[in-house]
Amino acid sequence: MTKAQANGIDIEFDVFGDRENPAIILIMGLGAQMIAWPVKMCNELAESGFFVVRFDNRDCGLSTKFDSFGVPNIFAGMAGDASTAAYSLIDMADDVVGLMDFLEVKAAHVVGISMGGMIAQQAVIDHPKRFMSLCSIMANTGATNVGQPSPEIITALLKPGGRDRETSIAAELEMSRVISSERYFDREKALELVTRSYDRCFSPDGMIRQLMAILVSPERTKGLEKIALPTLVIHGLADKLVDPSGGYATASAIPDSKILTFEGMAHELPEAVWREVRDAIHENIFRAANRP
Numbered sequence: 001m002t003k004a005q006a007n008g009i010d011i012e013f014d015v016f017g018d019r020e021n022p023a024i025i026l027i028m029g030l031g032a033q034m035i036a037w038p039v040k041m042c043n044e045l046a047e048s049g050f051f052v053v054r055f056d057n058r059d060c061g062l063s064t065k066f067d068s069f070g071v072p073n074i075f076a077g078m079a080g081d082a083s084t085a086a087y088s089l090i091d092m093a094d095d096v097v098g099l100m101d102f103l104e105v106k107a108a109h110v111v112g113i114s115m116g117g118m119i120a121q122q123a124v125i126d127h128p129k130r131f132m133s134l135c136s137i138m139a140n141t142g143a144t145n146v147g148q149p150s151p152e153i154i155t156a157l158l159k160p161g162g163r164d165r166e167t168s169i170a171a172e173l174e175m176s177r178v179i180s181s182e183r184y185f186d187r188e189k190a191l192e193l194v195t196r197s198y199d200r201c202f203s204p205d206g207m208i209r210q211l212m213a214i215l216v217s218p219e220r221t222k223g224l225e226k227i228a229l230p231t232l233v234i235h236g237l238a239d240k241l242v243d244p245s246g247g248y249a250t251a252s253a254i255p256d257s258k259i260l261t262f263e264g265m266a267h268e269l270p271e272a273v274w275r276e277v278r279d280a281i282h283e284n285i286f287r288a289a290n291r292p
Contacts, residue, residue, distance in 0.1 A: 002014075003062070003063075004055075004098075004099050004102035004103070005102065006095060006098030006099045006101065006102045007091075007094050007095045007097075007098030007099075008098075009058055009063065009064035009095065010063060010064045011055050011056065011058070011063045011064070011095060011098070011099050011102075012034070012055060012056040012061055012062035012063045013034070013053060013054065013055035013056070013099060013103075014034060014042075014053070014054050014055070015051065015052065015053050015103075016039075016042045016043055016045070016046035016051075016052040016054075017045070017046030017047075017049075017050055017051045017052050018046075018051060019051050019103075020051070021046075021049050021050050021051045022049070022050055022051065022108075022109065022132070022285070023050065023051045023052075023053060023100075023103075023105045023107075023108035023109065024045055024050045024051070024052050024053070024108065024109045024110075024111060024281075024285075025053050025055075025096060025099075025100065025105075025108045025109070025110045025111070025120075026042070026052065026053065026054040026055075026111050026112075026116075027055075027057070027096065027110065027111070027112035027113070027116030027117075027119050027120050028054070028056075028057060028060075028112075028113060028114075028115075028116050029112075029113050029114025029115040029116045029117075029138075030114055030115040030207060030210050030211060030214070031060060031204075031206070031207030031210060032060070032114075032116075032197075033056055033060055033061035033197050033200060033201065034054040034055050034056050034061060035061075035193070035196060035197065035200065036193060036197070037054045038271075041274055041278070042054060044274075044278060045278065045281075048278075048282065050109075051105075053099070053103065053105075053108075055099055057092060057095070057115075057116070057119070057210065058087065058091075058092060058095055059086070059203065059206030059207070059209050059210055060201070060203060060206050060207070060210065061200065061201050061203075062200070062201055065203060065206055066086040066087065066206070066209055067205065067206075069084075069086035069209065070084075070205075071205050071208055071209075072084040072085055072086065072208060072209055072212040074208065074211065074212060074215065077212045077215035077216050078215055080216075082212075082216035084212070085209075085212045085213060085215075085216045086209045086212070086213075087209070087213055088213050088216055088217045089115075089118055089119055089122045089213050089214065089217040090122055090126065090217065091213070092119045092122070092210075092213060093119050093120075093122035093123035093125075093126055093127070094123075094126070096110070096119065096120075096123045097123060097126075097127050097130055100130060106130070107129070107130055107131060107132050108130070108131060108132065109131070109132050109133045109134075109135070109281075109284075109285050109288065110123060110124065110131050110133070110134055110135070111135040111137065111281060112135070112136060112137065112139065113137040113138055113139075113269065114137070114138050114139060114241070114242060114267065115139070115210060115214060116137075116139075117136040117137050117138060117139025117250075118136075118139045118140070118142065118214065118217075118220070120134060120135070120136055120139075121134070121136055121139065121141075121220050121223075121224060121250070122217070122220060122223075124227055124229060125220060125223035125224065125226070125227065126223075128226075128227070128228070128229070131229060132229065132230075132285070132288045132289075133229050133230045133231070133232075133284050133285050133287070133288040134227065134229050134230070134231045134232070134254075135231070135232045135233075135234065135280075135281050135284060136231070136232070136233050136234070136247075136250055137233075137234040137235070137269065137277075138234065138235055138236065138239055138241075138242050138246075138247065138267055138269075139242060139246060139247070139250060140242055140243075140245075140246025140247070140249065140250065141219060141220050141221045141224060141246065141249045141250050141253055142217060142218065142219040142220045142221070143219050143221055143249060144219075146243065146245040146246045146248075146249040147242045147243050147244075147245055147246015147247070147249065148242075148243055148246075149240065149241050149242070149243070150240040150241075150243070152178070152240060153178065153179065153240050153241050156174075156175060156178045156179075157175075159171070161204050165198060168198060168202060168204075169191075169194055169195055169198050172194040172197070172198065173187070173190055173191055173194050176190040176193075176194060177190070178240075179240065179241045179266060179267040179268070180266050180267065180268045181236070181238050181264055181265060181266035181268065183238075183264045183265070184264070184265060184266070184268055184270035184272060185268070186270070220253075221249070221253050224250065224253035224254050225253050225254070225255070227254045227255070227257075228255070229288065230256075230284050230285075230287035230288045230291070231251075231254045231256075231257035231258070231284070232257070232258050232259075232260065232280055232281060232283075232284040233247050233250050233251040233254075233257055233258070233259040233260070234247070234259070234260045234261075234262075234277060234280070235247030235248075235259070235260075235261050235262075236261070236262050236264075236265030236266050236267065236268065237261050237262065237263050237264070237265065238263075238264055238265055238266040239265070239266050239267045240266060240267065241266075241267040242267060244261070247259060247261070258280075258284070260276070260277075260280050262276075
């Protein structure tokens with residue numbers, strides 16, 4: 001793992017595979033560090049003939065923090081007041097392209113999950129020539145009438161976090177359980193990840209600033225309608241954090257996109273579906289490679 005100086009900030013990143021191969025950029029979601037992309041999954045993609053890049057979004061992990069901006073007023077953001085926002089998804093999309101510049105990657109396939117899917121969408125909208133295909137997982141279009149969290153999830157999100165390492169890890173584990181499904185939730189694996197994430201970097205204020213970025217960013221539907229890249233949309237039908245309507249709206253907006261849904265899967269990407277997800281990503285990339 002190492003740092004890139006890109007878009008005016010430091011971005012911690014990690015790579016897998018041969019740099020001469022086509023690049024896949026992996027973008028993680030709200031408050032999640034790049035280590036949430038399993039090494040096994042990254043290696044499998046690399047072994048399939050790709051140069052795989054995962055990284056910490058700004059305000060997360062070992063990338064630049066925006067602590068000088070303080071904690072934004074989330075309720076003001078929900079009402080459309082962006083005055084306390086440190087940045088938007090547009091800035092985070094520019095981070096992706098800045099990292100590509102640092103790595104001398106002219107064009108890449110991009111895969112984003114949750115907030116990462118929103119960032120991936122914005123990156124393709126703003127920088128269409130830098131991307132070859134798009135995979136948007138468990139994301140929405142930014143429209144307020146689709147892809148919204150359930151009341152249960154909102155209540156869980158508003159609960160105060162932990163006071164120390166033990167209670168913070170417990171709170172993160174509970175949140176992981178709430179957004180996951182009974183079918184796929186693996187407590188042992190979830191505990192390992194939240195513990196490793198806490199010890200690597202604990203930045204709750206950064207997550208709030210990322211959430212604010214989502215709230216104050218413009219709706220992407222009109223931009224999505226102009227995307228001309230092969231696009232794959234993936235969503236769990238039991239998702240309570242980003243309602244599946246967000247995935248359907250994304251697929252509906254992007255011309256000639258394909259959607260893959262999983263019955264019983266919530267806001268998670270369990271190992272049980274990796275193979276099908278990987279094969280679908282490969283198929284989408286194949287569509288890109290064989291465009292006239």
